[in-house]
Amino acid sequence: MIRHEYDAVIVGAGGSGLYAALEASRTARTAVVSKLYPSRSHTGAAQGGIGAALGNVEEDKPEWHAFDTVKGGDYLVDQQAAKILAEEAVRAVYDLENRGLPFSRTEDGRIAQRRFGGHTRNFGESAVHRSCYAADRTGHMILQTLYQQCIKNEVSFYDEFQAIDIIMDGNRVTGLLALELATGELHLFTSKAVLFATGGFGRMFRITSNAYANTGDGPALLARAGIPLEDMEFFQFHPTGILGMGILITEGVRGEGGILRNRHGTRFMEEYAPTLLDLAPRDMVSRAIMTEISRGNGVRGDRKIDDYVMLDATHLGRDVVYEKIPDIADFCKTYLAIDPAEKPMPVQPTAHYAMGGIPTNVDGQVTTGAVTYEGLYAAGECACVSVHGANRLGTNSLVDLVVFGRRAGRHVAEYVKNASMPSIPPGGEERGVKKIERLRDGRKGPHVGPFYEKMQETMMAKVGVYRNAGPMSEAVDEIRRLREEYRDVRTEDSSSAFNSDILGILELENLLDLSLVTAASALNRTESRGAHSREDYPERDDPNWLKHTLAGLDGADVTIDYKDVDVSIWKPKPRTY
Amino acid sequence: MTVHLDIERFNPEADRASHVQRYTLDVEPTDRVLDALTTINRNVDGTLTFRRSCAHGVCGSDAMVINGKEALACKTLIQDVAESDGATITIAPARHMEVQRDLMVKQDTFFANYRAVKPFFIADEAKPAPQKEYLQSVEERSVFDDPTKCILCGACYSACPVIDKNPSFIGPAAIVQAARFVFDSREKGIEARLDILDRPDGVWACENHFECTRVCPRDIKVTKMINFTKREIKKLREARGEQTNDGGAAT
Ligand SMILES: Cc1cc2nc3c(=O)[nH]c(=O)nc-3n(C[C@H](O)[C@H](O)[C@H](O)COP(=O)(O)OP(=O)(O)OC[C@H]3O[C@@H](n4cnc5c(N)ncnc54)[C@H](O)[C@@H]3O)c2cc1C
Ligand code: SF4
Ligand code: FES
Numbered sequence: 144m145i146r147h148e149y150d151a152v153i154v155g156a157g158g159s160g161l162y163a164a165l166e167a168s169r170t171a172r173t174a175v176v177s178k179l180y181p182s183r184s185h186t187g188a189a190q191g192g193i194g195a196a197l198g199n200v201e202e203d204k205p206e207w208h209a210f211d212t213v214k215g216g217d218y219l220v221d222q223q224a225a226k227i228l229a230e231e232a233v234r235a236v237y238d239l240e241n242r243g244l245p246f247s248r249t250e251d252g253r254i255a256q257r258r259f260g261g262h263t264r265n266f267g268e269s270a271v272h273r274s275c276y277a278a279d280r281t282g283h284m285i286l287q288t289l290y291q292q293c294i295k296n297e298v299s300f301y302d303e304f305q306a307i308d309i310i311m312d313g314n315r316v317t318g319l320l321a322l323e324l325a326t327g328e329l330h331l332f333t334s335k336a337v338l339f340a341t342g343g344f345g346r347m348f349r350i351t352s353n354a355y356a357n358t359g360d361g362p363a364l365l366a367r368a369g370i371p372l373e374d375m376e377f378f379q380f381h382p383t384g385i386l387g388m389g390i391l392i393t394e395g396v397r398g399e400g401g402i403l404r405n406r407h408g409t410r411f412m413e414e415y416a417p418t419l420l421d422l423a424p425r426d427m428v429s430r431a432i433m434t435e436i437s438r439g440n441g442v443r444g445d446r447k448i449d450d451y452v453m454l455d456a457t458h459l460g461r462d463v464v465y466e467k468i469p470d471i472a473d474f475c476k477t478y479l480a481i482d483p484a485e486k487p488m489p490v491q492p493t494a495h496y497a498m499g500g501i502p503t504n505v506d507g508q509v510t511t512g513a514v515t516y517e518g519l520y521a522a523g524e525c526a527c528v529s530v531h532g533a534n535r536l537g538t539n540s541l542v543d544l545v546v547f548g549r550r551a552g553r554h555v556a557e558y559v560k561n562a563s564m565p566s567i568p569p570g571g572e573e574r575g576v577k578k579i580e581r582l583r584d585g586r587k588g589p590h591v592g593p594f595y596e597k598m599q600e601t602m603m604a605k606v607g608v609y610r611n612a613g614p615m616s617e618a619v620d621e622i623r624r625l626r627e628e629y630r631d632v633r634t635e636d637s638s639s640a641f642n643s644d645i646l647g648i649l650e651l652e653n654l655l656d657l658s659l660v661t662a663a664s665a666l667n668r669t670e671s672r673g674a675h676s677r678e679d680y681p682e683r684d685d686p687n688w689l690k691h692t693l694a695g696l697d698g699a700d701v702t703i704d705y706k707d708v709d710v711s712i713w714k715p716k717p718r719t720y
Numbered sequence: 721m722t723v724h725l726d727i728e729r730f731n732p733e734a735d736r737a738s739h740v741q742r743y744t745l746d747v748e749p750t751d752r753v754l755d756a757l758t759t760i761n762r763n764v765d766g767t768l769t770f771r772r773s774c775a776h777g778v779c780g781s782d783a784m785v786i787n788g789k790e791a792l793a794c795k796t797l798i799q800d801v802a803e804s805d806g807a808t809i810t811i812a813p814a815r816h817m818e819v820q821r822d823l824m825v826k827q828d829t830f831f832a833n834y835r836a837v838k839p840f841f842i843a844d845e846a847k848p849a850p851q852k853e854y855l856q857s858v859e860e861r862s863v864f865d866d867p868t869k870c871i872l873c874g875a876c877y878s879a880c881p882v883i884d885k886n887p888s889f890i891g892p893a894a895i896v897q898a899a900r901f902v903f904d905s906r907e908k909g910i911e912a913r914l915d916i917l918d919r920p921d922g923v924w925a926c927e928n929h930f931e932c933t934r935v936c937p938r939d940i941k942v943t944k945m946i947n948f949t950k951r952e953i954k955k956l957r958e959a960r961g962e963q964t965n966d967g968g969a970a971t
Contacts, residue, residue: 179773179779179781180781180827180831182779182871182872183773183774183779183780183781184779185773185774185779187774187778187779187871188776188778188779233851234851237850237851237853240853240854241843241847241848241853241854242841243840243841243843243901243904243906243907245861245864245865245868245904246861247858247861248856248857248858248860248861249858251855252855252856252857252858252860253853253855254853277868278865280868280869283778283868283869283871284868287868288841291839291840291841292840294835294839294840295838295840325820354773354774354775354779355758355772355773355774355775356773388776390775390776470778473777473939474776474777477777477795478750478776478797590762590763590764590766591762592759592762592763593763595762634766635765635766635767636766636767636769638731638733638767638821639733640732640733640820640821641769641821641822641824642769643761643769643770644761644766644767644769647761647762647766
């Protein structure tokens with residue numbers, strides 16, 4: 144085992160981890176540990192834009208942005224946090240531009256902005272141009288810009304190191320255990336602060352826009368260390384994934400004027416969201432698609448959950464398609480042999496974004512409200528501040544990364560100034576070490592493929608866009624069974640160097656654990672709110688359920704607790720668009 | 721359909737030299753080559769090693785040589801490389817980089833060259849007022865759009881014939897990354913990167929083979945960017961009354 148000592152260790156090198164690293168490394172000895180080479184993080188896949196009320200195209204205000212965020216999240220958003228998000232978004236976008244980010248431009252040379260779902264002027268009047276974009280490669284540009292800045296500032300990176308365990312001493316963090324891909328060696332990092340920025344976990348579902356690497360490692364290993372996860376029942380299905388593959392077609396296509404149509408060519412969103420139409424929030428559009436399918440209006444018309452609808456961008460003209468959404472055109476040509484300037488795109492909802500995750504406050508500190516874990520931080524998609532509540536608006540994740548990544552990084556820098564270097568409690572690393580030894584004990588076990596398939600099928604079919612008690616409890620049982628069988632899995636690969644087999648096995652464990660927490664949390668919440676939509680409880684139930692879930696992992700069981708929602712600015716109202 | 725994948729394998733802990741292993745699989749013509757590799761890894765042979773993440777051509781993890789040509793496994797469909805049932809697809813690791821294991825290659829030099837061109841923004845003018853952007857016209861922005869797309873996959877580096885004979889050439893991707901800044905109107909541009917680019921092993925080593933342009937999965941006009949950069953260097957040197965440091969290549 145190789146030992147290191149740092150003031151701060153940041154796990155993850157996507158937008159949130161890199162921003163936090165830039166801030167923390169100004170004063171603290173900081174290491175960034177990432178299982179992927181930084182520029183391959185999934186932030187690079189983000190397409191449509193980053194929301195900020197710059198008002199470059201039309202009048203806009205952070206207050207409107209904050210309100211849209213709260214309403215979009217079906218009032219499960221912590222409102223002061225949403226206010227911070229919207230206000231600091233403006234500074235953050237200018238900051239990125241000033242660090243070189245190549246945004247697309249308006250005619251007068253300023254940062255270009257487009258419309259996006261759920262973002263409105265004057266508290267819901269009509270769609271507003273708020274999403275700042277660089278064609279349909281906004282995330283790529285953010286990731287590149289932040290990584291470039293890290294190179295400039297000589298931040299220390301441990302690339303292709305996979306974090307496998309967190310080591311706590313009571314409620315205080317003491318260190319992190321990671322496995323180095325190149326050598327198979329374990330590294331023990333003693334650190335005053337550890338910040339998780341490990342991204343999403345859409346790979347628990349069959350159809351997803353998420354990368355293979357999005358396996359929820361941070362939340363899973365914290366859950367196993369006894370830290371509860373917040374609002375895990377809220378998982379966003381983006382309405383427009385490429386049929387059968389889940390690759391994302393950005394909402395920016397509809398922002399530029401694209402229209403969803405059913406098999407009869409009808410613009411069905413007129414029925415579901417008369418004001419915002421195709422630019423209604425994602426949960427609503429995904430439900431509208433599934434309802435159309437169940438009515439037999441999908442393109443195949445067989446009412447099966449894998450039927451699909453069409454996204455039509457042909458009327459936008461070739462110039463708009465190739466200038467504003469060139470990568471989308473490229474994906475359609477590569478994977479579907481369709482040119483979106485000529486033919487509509489076949490789309491279906493795709494598992495996209497985790498609203499829930501590691502519970503934090505607005506400074507990135509991990510806290511349940513009752514207990515704050517000393518030196519432990521989280522930011523980005525793996526964290527739950529909560530600014531997204533029950534449903535995230537498009538463009539608000541990239542804002543979340545830079546606003547709360549920065550705040551968390553700053554807080555870390557302050558915290559480590561006065562904190563002493565912890566010592567790893569005797570035997571603290573044993574749990575992780577034993578796990579690796581067991582996986583490598585030379586016994587023969589089943590392949591992981593069937594586990595992935597079963598888990599992803601189960602979650603997609605039973606904990607998807609529409610939910611019911613029966614199927615969800617079947618899902619809980621099924622996942623429990625898979626977790627049991629998982630104990631027999633062993634690495635087939637006995638080499639130490641570049642053993643990706645063992646990493647995939649560890650990722651599967653993380654996904655199974657998070658699937659269990661997600662399914663159990665969903666079964667527990669007997670109402671419909673945002674992305675959590677139950678046919679057996681179709682209404683939102685504020686008297687009983689205007690609260691965050693805190694779900695803990697306890698062996699084969701999930702324990703449930705709650706936390707208040709901050710509704711100090713706007714009173715919850717019915718949500719129509 | 722059924723296809724054979726002939727995959728070049730190498731494990732430094734066990735093998736002296738690489739060898740080809742054949743896997744035979746049932747696949748859909750519209751599957752990605754990456755899907756086939758993943759199926760092998762998860763259901764057939766857990767020791768098969770490769771990098772991947774995004775699965776749709778935006779992260780740059782899985783450049784390899786498929787049927788003799790550099791490509792991303794996730795952006796190559798089976799039907800693009802297998803004509804009919806029973807066809808054989810050959811898969812080898814990217815070239816010009818040491819094989820770590822199977823399809824994983826060591827990219828240290830590739831990334832070191834990338835870092836050497838100072839791939840970060842060096843502002844030309846004073847910062848704009850707080851809470852404001854640098855102004856840049858639509859045209860100025862479009863001039864350097866192409867190089868902003870680079871995902872550092874290394875396909876161009878693998879395909880470049882110059883690197884066969886001159887491993888010190890910084891390679892196409894590093895120049896593309898430099899061009900991203902050189903042609904940004906907000907930037908200091910070529911000046912800050914003159915040392916590294918204007919050398920015999922810098923831009924001048926390029927012989928216009930166009931292989932990089934042919935294989936780039938982001939459709940970047942790589943060779944064109946290199947030639948633009950050469951021109952920019954000449955312009956600056958001429959303005960200063962200096963010679964380019966091309967070791968005789970530019971004549
Ligand atoms: C296709 C797509 C398009 C999107 N478009 C938009 C958009 O237009 N606007 C918007 O606001 N949002 C968008 N989103 C959402 C947004 O991009 C993501 O939520 C966000 O980028 C996540 O960033 P992150 O920093 O939290 O994590 P990521 O960028 O996913 O990075 C995670 C990091 O953690 C590391 N890591 C993970 N596990 C471990 C481990 N065990 N050990 C060490 N390191 C680890 C990885 O190596 C990686 O560096 C989109 C998402 C997708 C999938
Ligand atoms: S220029 Fe193209 S081929 Fe070369 S690294 Fe960049 S994206 Fe890959
Ligand atoms: S897996 Fe990301 S480019 Fe192929």
